[in-house]
Amino acid sequence: MPAVPEFAVVGHPNEGKSSVLSTLAEDDSVRISPIPGETKECQIFPVSIDGREIIRFVDTPGFQNPQKTLQWMQSYKGGDEMLIQAFIDAHRDKPDFHDDCSLLQPLLRGAGIIFVVDGSRPLRNMDKAEMEILRLTGCPRMAIINCKDDEMAWLSKWQQEFRKHFNSIRLFNSCKATYGERIALLESLKAIDQDLQPVLDKVVTAFKEDWRSRNKQVAEFVTSFLEIGLGYSRSVSVSPETDEVAAKVRLHNEYEEYLRKLERKCQAQIRSLYKHNIFNVELPAQSILQEDLFSDKTWEFLGLNSSQLILAGALGGAAVGASVDIAAAGLSFGIFSAIGGLVGAAGTALKGKEFLSDKRLLGMRLQNEQLQVGPVKNMQLLFVLLDRQLLFYRHIINWSHGRRDYASALSSSKKKAFTASWGKGDLDVCTRFFTILQKNTLAEKQSCRDALSGVLGKALEKISCEDA
Numbered sequence: 001m002p003a004v005p006e007f008a009v010v011g012h013p014n015e016g017k018s019s020v021l022s023t024l025a026e027d028d029s030v031r032i033s034p035i036p037g038e039t040k041e042c043q044i045f046p047v048s049i050d051g052r053e054i055i056r057f058v059d060t061p062g063f064q065n066p067q068k069t070l071q072w073m074q075s076y077k078g079g080d081e082m083l084i085q086a087f088i089d090a091h092r093d094k095p096d097f098h099d100d101c102s103l104l105q106p107l108l109r110g111a112g113i114i115f116v117v118d119g120s121r122p123l124r125n126m127d128k129a130e131m132e133i134l135r136l137t138g139c140p141r142m143a144i145i146n147c148k149d150d151e152m153a154w155l156s157k158w159q160q161e162f163r164k165h166f167n168s169i170r171l172f173n174s175c176k177a178t179y180g181e182r183i184a185l186l187e188s189l190k191a192i193d194q195d196l197q198p199v200l201d202k203v204v205t206a207f208k209e210d211w212r213s214r215n216k217q218v219a220e221f222v223t224s225f226l227e228i229g230l231g232y233s234r235s236v237s238v239s240p241e242t243d244e245v246a247a248k249v250r251l252h253n254e255y256e257e258y259l260r261k262l263e264r265k266c267q268a269q270i271r272s273l274y275k276h277n278i279f280n281v282e283l284p285a286q287s288i289l290q291e292d293l294f295s296d297k298t299w300e301f302l303g304l305n306s307s308q309l310i311l312a313g314a315l316g317g318a319a320v321g322a323s324v325d326i327a328a329a330g331l332s333f334g335i336f337s338a339i340g341g342l343v344g345a346a347g348t349a350l351k352g353k354e355f356l357s358d359k360r361l362l363g364m365r366l367q368n369e370q371l372q373v374g375p376v377k378n379m380q381l382l383f384v385l386l387d388r389q390l391l392f393y394r395h396i397i398n399w400s401h402g403r404r405d406y407a408s409a410l411s412s413s414k415k416k417a418f419t420a421s422w423g424k425g426d427l428d429v430c431t432r433f434f435t436i437l438q439k440n441t442l443a444e445k446q447s448c449r450d451a452l453s454g455v456l457g458k459a460l461e462k463i464s465c466e467d468a
């Protein structure tokens with residue numbers, strides 16, 4: 001085995017070799033196609049962490065002539081260690097054997113073998129021939145059963161046969177595999193050869209550390225997004241001639257548009273961190289993330305429920321219970337009516353989520369002939385934004401790189417508000433962060449944003465470990 005561990009992904013055409021490789025290496029540049037024979041030449045896909053290559057996978061063409069190759073190998077009289085080289089030498093000029101020669105090439109360099117089969121179809125003699133060829137090469141090898149359909153009837157037959165030929169067997173679905181399943185597969189590669197253990201231990205550790213560090217970066221991206229988005233403030237001068245309502249509407253719309261853009265930018269950062277560079281990882285049609293940030297549906301499903309909001313102190317405890325005529329308080333005015341202390345009082349009058357999630361309450365005031373929008377007054381916006389980023393994160397990490405069936409996107413984005421299950425401690429961190437943004441007191445800002453980033457990091461780790 002070379003200094004950087006190398007594994008050739010081999011098998012019959014169209015079984016999902018390239019898909020498995022793409023998912024394992026988190027590389028969406030791998031060519032995948034429903035037409036057999038897509039991969040024509042071997043191609044190395046290195047996996048680098050912090051600029052250092054730690055493992056490499058080789059995509060290979062499928063077996064072209066397994067039966068004839070096996071026959072040749074069985075009648076070969078030379079030494080075992082020369083078998084692959086001798087086969088290649090004898091067939092290099094025969095176009096019919098181009099793919100067979102090509103796929104064996106990496107084994108000459110000492111690559112390990114990952115044999116991929118589609119376990120949703122029955123076992124054939126051809127498969128047995130391929131397994132026997134791989135056994136004769138003497139290279140360390142494992143088998144991956146990549147069930148393209150959910151058909152499992154043939155699974156036990158495959159497993160039975162595999163036990164005769166491979167040191168390790170794993171079920172791995174290249175289209176649905178999560179981060180945890182990728183790690184588990186790498187772990188099981190260790191079992192194929194004792195000599196591989198120390199180096200693969202390092203690879204697995206590096207993969208785990210890299211994942212943690214990416215989660216930390218996401219926490220930072222989201223914290224910065226919230227800091228900028230919620231701390232936003234703009235003002236314009238007004239004179240007695242100014243159409244105040246029109247000016248307010250304009251300021252408000254500008255803010256909404258600004259926030260939408262900022263949100264998309266943060267999502268793009270997350271997407272690129274998880275190496276979805278080429279394909280647009282589409283959201284399922286039914287995803288709540290398809291809804292506009294300020295749509296009623298978004299605010300109905302995401303963010304905190306009323307008791308959580310009270311727990312978070314979002315309403316200001318003292319005001320709860322007060323009875324105020326909300327029309328008089330100015331809610332009927334429309335988009336901008338929340339002015340500081342009125343929030344709590346009005347909340348009790350409107351009751352429940354209806355008021356608590358009133359997305360109009362973004363904060364706007366008129367002072368010294370200056371009309372100002374922001375910073376945001378409604379803390380629910382913080383939780384809606386958080387939930388949307390967490391949902392996006394979950395969608396991205398669970399979209400495996402080998403997956404190309406965009407038309408039938410899985411409904412990985414359930415309508416679920418992550419923050420609604422957060423405990424008092426985490427909610428307090430959010431409240432403090434939000435309060436500091438309101439006051440714009442620089443001194444405490446750093447510690448508050450660090451605390452929020454920490455809470456987020458924890459939430460991301462939890463989502464990473466959940467099933468998709």
Ligand SMILES: Nc1nc2c(ncn2[C@@H]2O[C@H](COP(=O)(O)OP(=O)(O)OP(=O)(O)O)[C@@H](O)[C@H]2O)c(=O)[nH]1
Nearest residue numbers: 013014015016017018019033034036037038039148
């Ligand atoms: N539904 C589903 N489709 C899969 C899965 N794995 C692969 N496919 C599809 O099967 C087809 C073949 O996949 P590839 O990864 O290109 O197969 P390959 O073994 O590299 O094929 P060749 O390069 O032609 O030998 C593609 O259309 C994939 O999208 C899977 O787990 N589930």
Ligand SMILES: [Mg+2]
Nearest residue numbers: 017018038039
């Ligand atoms: Mg291929």
